[in-house]
Amino acid sequence: MKFNKASDIIKYMKEENLGLFEYALVHEYELTGRTKEDIETYLEHVWTVMKEAIAKGLDPDIETKGKIIGNESLKLMNPDKGQRSVSGKTMRKAIAYALAMMEVNASMGKIVASPTAGSCGVLPAVLLTIQERFKLEDEMIIKGLVVANLAGELIAHTASLSGARGGCQAEVGSASAMASAAVVYMLDGNPDQVFDAAAICFKNLMGLVCDPIAGLVESPCAKRNTIGAANALICAEMVLAGIPSIVPFDEVVEAMYRVGKALPVSLRETSLGGLAITQTGEDYQEQIFGGCTVCSNCK
Amino acid sequence: MKDYSLFDILGPIMIGPSSSHTAGACRIGYMTRNMIKRPIVKVQFDLYGSFAKTYKGHGTDVALLGGILGFSQDDERIVQAYEIAQEQGIANEFVLKDDEDEHPNTVVIKAVTDVGKHWEVKGVSIGAGKVVIKSINGIDVDYTGEYNTILTHHTDNPGMLALITALLAEQKINIANMRLYREARGQKAICIIENDEAIPEETVKRLQIIHGMHYVNVIERIYE
Numbered sequence: 001m002k003f004n005k006a007s008d009i010i011k012y013m014k015e016e017n018l019g020l021f022e023y024a025l026v027h028e029y030e031l032t033g034r035t036k037e038d039i040e041t042y043l044e045h046v047w048t049v050m051k052e053a054i055a056k057g058l059d060p061d062i063e064t065k066g067k068i069i070g071n072e073s074l075k076l077m078n079p080d081k082g083q084r085s086v087s088g089k090t091m092r093k094a095i096a097y098a099l100a101m102m103e104v105n106a107s108m109g110k111i112v113a114s115p116t117a118g119s120c121g122v123l124p125a126v127l128l129t130i131q132e133r134f135k136l137e138d139e140m141i142i143k144g145l146v147v148a149n150l151a152g153e154l155i156a157h158t159a160s161l162s163g164a165r166g167g168c169q170a171e172v173g174s175a176s177a178m179a180s181a182a183v184v185y186m187l188d189g190n191p192d193q194v195f196d197a198a199a200i201c202f203k204n205l206m207g208l209v210c211d212p213i214a215g216l217v218e219s220p221c222a223k224r225n226t227i228g229a230a231n232a233l234i235c236a237e238m239v240l241a242g243i244p245s246i247v248p249f250d251e252v253v254e255a256m257y258r259v260g261k262a263l264p265v266s267l268r269e270t271s272l273g274g275l276a277i278t279q280t281g282e283d284y285q286e287q288i289f290g291g292c293t294v295c296s297n298c299k
Numbered sequence: 300m301k302d303y304s305l306f307d308i309l310g311p312i313m314i315g316p317s318s319s320h321t322a323g324a325c326r327i328g329y330m331t332r333n334m335i336k337r338p339i340v341k342v343q344f345d346l347y348g349s350f351a352k353t354y355k356g357h358g359t360d361v362a363l364l365g366g367i368l369g370f371s372q373d374d375e376r377i378v379q380a381y382e383i384a385q386e387q388g389i390a391n392e393f394v395l396k397d398d399e400d401e402h403p404n405t406v407v408i409k410a411v412t413d414v415g416k417h418w419e420v421k422g423v424s425i426g427a428g429k430v431v432i433k434s435i436n437g438i439d440v441d442y443t444g445e446y447n448t449i450l451t452h453h454t455d456n457p458g459m460l461a462l463i464t465a466l467l468a469e470q471k472i473n474i475a476n477m478r479l480y481r482e483a484r485g486q487k488a489i490c491i492i493e494n495d496e497a498i499p500e501e502t503v504k505r506l507q508i509i510h511g512m513h514y515v516n517v518i519e520r521i522y523e
Contacts, residue, residue: 002302032304039305042523046309049373066316067356105315108358108378113428115308117318145309152308161308162426178308215353217316288356 002027004157006195006249009150013191020191021143024150043142046112050101050124053111057100066106067288068218073099090133091230097125098229102222115152115161115174118210118217121225122175123148123182126232130183144182151181151198151249158250159257163210164269166260168221172228173208173256177201179232184239193239195249200235202252203245207259209267211274213281214288220275306523311428312373319404320350320357323424325377326521327406328366330432330444331420333518337412341390342367348403350424351395360393363406367391371521372428405433438480438489444521446475446493451506452514455481455488462509463490472496487513 001023003009013023028039057064057073064070076096085092101121105111111120127141152161155174160166177198184197205228213219239245245252266273275281313322332339344363346354354360358377364384365377376383384391404424411417421434432442435450442448449467453459460479467474473495481488498517506515 028305031302032306042305043309046312049312108314108316108321108361110312110373110375111315112312113310113318113322116427117313117315117322120315146305149305149308153303156303156308164426214356215349216356289353 002031004154006151006154010191010195020150020185020194021146024146027150028146040142043145044138046114046145047127047138047141049110049112050114051128053104053109054097054100054124054128056109057102057104058096064100064103064107064109066103066218067216068213068284069106069222070103073097073103087230090129091233093132094125094129094229094233095226097128098122098225099222101125102218102225106216106218106222114148115156115178116163116171118163118168118212118221119171119175119225119228121222122172122228122232123179125225125229126179126183129229129233130186134187136186140186144186147185147194148178148182151178151195154249155253155256158253160260162269166257167208167263167268168210168224169202169205169208169256170260171210172221172224173202173205175225176205176228176231176235179229180235180239183232183236187236187240189236189240192244196245197232197235197239199245199247199249199252200238201231202256203247204231204235206256207263209263209274210269211267211276211281212269212271213276214285215271215276216288219284307427310523312523313428314358314362314373314375314377317357318428319424319426320353320359321362321377322372322428323404323426323430324350324357324359324362324406325366325370325372326428326430326444327420327422327424327432328363328408329369329371330366330422330430330518330521331408331410331418332367332369333521334420334435334450334516335410335412335418336516337414337416339367339389339410340413341411343392343394343409345394345396345407345409347396347398347401347405347407350404350406351397354393363408364391367408367410435489438482438487440480440489440491441478442491442493444518446495447497447520448518449490449492449494449498449503449506450516450518451490451492451512453488453490453509454511454513455483455485456511459488459509459511460490463492463506466502466505466509467492467494470499470502472498472502 098121114123163171180197180201184194361380364380402423407421476493
C-alpha cells in the first residue's frame with residue numbers, strides 16, 4: 001500500500017498490526033518491483049559506502065580537500081590533546097563525521113546523496129554516531145535507513161528535496177528529519193514519535209537558505225551539515241523523553257514547502273544572495289573562477 | 300508529483316561533489332558511450348549555462364570524460380579521467396558556449412569512433428543525478444535511461460513500427476514507453492523503445508535485418 005501522508009501510514013499500520021520498518025519495506029518492493037534481495041543488497045552497499053567515506057574523511061593520510069574546505073574534521077577527533085569538548089563526546093563525534101563526509105564529497109570522493117550530495121553528511125554521521133554509542137548491529141542501521149528513506153519519500157512527494165526549489169531547509173532540513181526519524185526508530189520509539197522527531201527537525205531549520213559560495217558544495221554547506229546532524233540528535237532526544245511536536249509531520253512538511261516557494265530565487269542555490277555575495281564569498285568566487293559564474297551580465 | 304523510491308532518496312551512490320554537475324554529467328557521458336558502442340577516438344564537449352561556468356569547480360569535465368570512458372557515476376577512476384583518456388588515445392576538448400536559451404546544465408557531446416562515424420548527443424542534467432538526452436545526431440528525442448532501451452535508426456517507411464513491435468511481442472518483451480522521431484517524411488527516423496526486460500542479443504540481430512533498418516542499439520538502464 002502506498003500512502004503520501006505519515007498520518008495515513010500510522011493509521012494503516014495500526015489497523016494491520018504492522019511495524020514501521022515492515023510497512024516501509026513492503027511498500028518499497030511494490031513501488032520498485034524489485035526483489036527483497038535487490039533492496040537488501042543495495043542498502044548494505046549504501047551503508048558500506050557511507051562508513052567508508054567517513055573513515056576516509058578522518059584518515060590523516062588521505063587528503064580530502066575541495067576548493068574551499070578540507071582536512072578539518074580530524075581536528076575534532078583528538079580529545080587527548082588537552083582540548084575540552086563543549087558539547088560532549090557524542091555531539092562532537094556527530095559533527096566530526098558530518099564534516100568528514102562533506103570533505104570527501106568536496107574532494108571528489110565516493111558518497112551517497114542522501115537525499116542530496118549537498119546534505120550527504122547528515123544521515124551517515126548520525127547513524128554511525130548512534131551505532132557506536134549504543135553498539136547497534138549493522139542490521140539495525142539498515143532498518144534505520146529504510147525508515148529514514150520512508151520519511152524522505154514523503155517529503156519528496158509533498159515538498160521537495162532540492163535546494164534550488166526549497167533552499168537548504170529542503171536539503172539539510174530533510175536529511176536532518178530523515179536521520180532523526182531513523183534514530184527514534186532504532187531506539188525503540190513508536191511511529192508517532194518517529195514522525196514527531198522529523199517534524200521538529202524541520203521546524204528548527206525552517207527557512208534555512210541555500211547560498212553556496214562560488215556555487216560550490218562546500219561553504220556554508222559542510223558546516224550546515226553539522227547543524228543538521230546535531231539537530232537530528234536534539235530532536236530525537238526530546239521526542240524520546242516524551243516531548244511531542246505541536247504541529248504534526250504532514251503539516252510541517254507542507255509548511256516547509258510553502259516557505260521554500262516564498263524564498264527569493266537569490267537564496268535558492270543561485271549564489272546570488274546570502275553568504276555567496278559577501279566580500280569573502282565574492283573573493284573566493286574571483287579566486288576560483290576568475291569572476292562571476294552565475295550570470296554573464298558583467299562580461 | 301512523481302513517486303520517489305529508495306534508489307532516489309538514498310542515492311545515487313556517486314563521486315562528489317554535485318549530483319547535477321558531477322553525477323548527472325557522468326551519466327550523460329556514460330549513456331552516450333552506451334549508445335555509440337564502438338571505441339571512441341575523439342570527443343568534444345560543448346558546455347552550456349552553469350556547466351560552462353562552473354565545470355572546473357565541480358569536476359564536470361572529468362565526470363563527462365569518465366562517462367565516455369565507461370565509468371558509472373560512482374566509479375572512483377573518474378578523477379583520473381584525463382590520464383586514462385590519454386592512455387587510451389582518446390583526444391578530448393571542452394568548449395564553453397554562452398547560448399542563454401539552453402537549460403543551465405547542458406552538454407553537446409561530439410564524438411568520432413574508430414571507424415570515423417560522427418555522433419552528436421545533447422544531454423541535460425535535470426537535478427538529483429537525473430538526466431535527459433535531448434537529441435541524437437540532430438534528431439530531437441527525450442530519453443532518460445531509466446529503462447532498457449532499444450534505439451533504432453531507420454528510414455521512415457510505412458509499417459516500420461508494426462514490424463518492430465511484432466518482433467518484440469514475439470520475444471515477450473514488455474514495452475514501457477515508445478516514441479518515434481523523424482527528420483521529415485520518408486527520411487531518417489529514430490525510434491526509442493523503453494522496456495522493462497533486458498534485451499537479448501538475438502532480438503537486436505532480428506531487428507537489424509528488418510528492411511529499412513540502418514542501425515539498432517541497446518542502451519542498458521543506467522540506474523540501480
